[in-house]
Amino acid sequence: MSATITLEVARYRPEEEAEPSVQAYEVPYREDWVVLDALNHIKDTQDGSLSYRWSCRMGVCGSCGLTVNGSPKLTCATYLSDYAPKAIRVEPLEHFPVIRDLVVDIGDFLVKLKKVRPWIIREDERPLERGEYRQTPAELEAYRSFSQCINCLLCYSACPIAGLDPNFIGPAAIALAQRYNQDSRDEGAGARMEILSQPDGLWGCTFVGECTKVCPKHVDPAGAIQQYKVAAAVDAIKALLLPWGSK
């Protein structure tokens, strides 16, 4: 049986059109094909002008995130068979400016990511001869899940706050801040709190919870943000009750 399936792909060609349009492509239907395979088939055999991002094809690089039938998905991990025989609608990630076809601009996210200083901050670097910073399995477990983020931005696409308030620092950036806060080697929690306790930081989140549901790496950004809020509230109460305290 040479079955086919229809892909309705969002096109945006800024030289020709002011708004995106939809182009339908018939592709062979194969059970072991993911949406990205179908897009590659279109690009190779039907329409070389179709633009989209991809790289690793194995859920590690985080570049093939698209909106598939209205939900943000990694297209390398989304099978045609989940939607067949109905047509599949493929659109760019929501809440990002579209550069061309399925390619969005993520520059804004990169600026936000840098703001939370997602790297290990030390007050004093240990001299090299003292060896590496060692961690117990429990200390690793404290931040391991948050460290799985691949910056695919499905969470920004799922978050209505990220769409409504362009200044909101967003789920992945906060989860990555939490990843370093929870790291036993890190001493930068205070510096990060100063940035994230701003109105566009933590408190922008209203706990819709969709970021966690769409995350392909089970990072749980919604959990990270709510736990961060609890920490921020405890800090504030401590500062109020114990103004002479250590911090």
Add this chain to the structure above:
Amino acid sequence: MNPDAHATREAAYTPYHPAWYRPHMSVFWWLHKGPYAWFVLREMTSVFVAYFAVLLILQLRALAEGPEAHARFLSRLASPGFVVLDTIALFFVVFHAVTWFNLAPTAMVVRLRGARVPDWAIAAANYAAWLVLSLAVAWLLTRG
């Protein structure tokens, strides 16, 4: 997206790159997806929580004014309008409480002997506290 939409507006350029398409969110964004509608419903039910809080404050005021004022307050609450309103409010307050208890494990990370307490146990502890407090209040009310 309308396939003919590009005919309605001319393509524009910025000096540095072809115009990016910036999608706008409709004010009805929360109707577009089930989970968004659920979220907005959950948030809106807080209005009924506030209503119950105000009602409680008014009742305390009536109580402070004396037994007569309190009796008047109670008879007003027994009117059909208030009974209907309070029934609706109770439904939404319970909805609010249940949805928040179910979300509590996401915000509360409790570690016991190195292991994270499972989500269901956190939620169960919240429900148990709710039950105990409700029973205590019921006992206070029915005692005399």
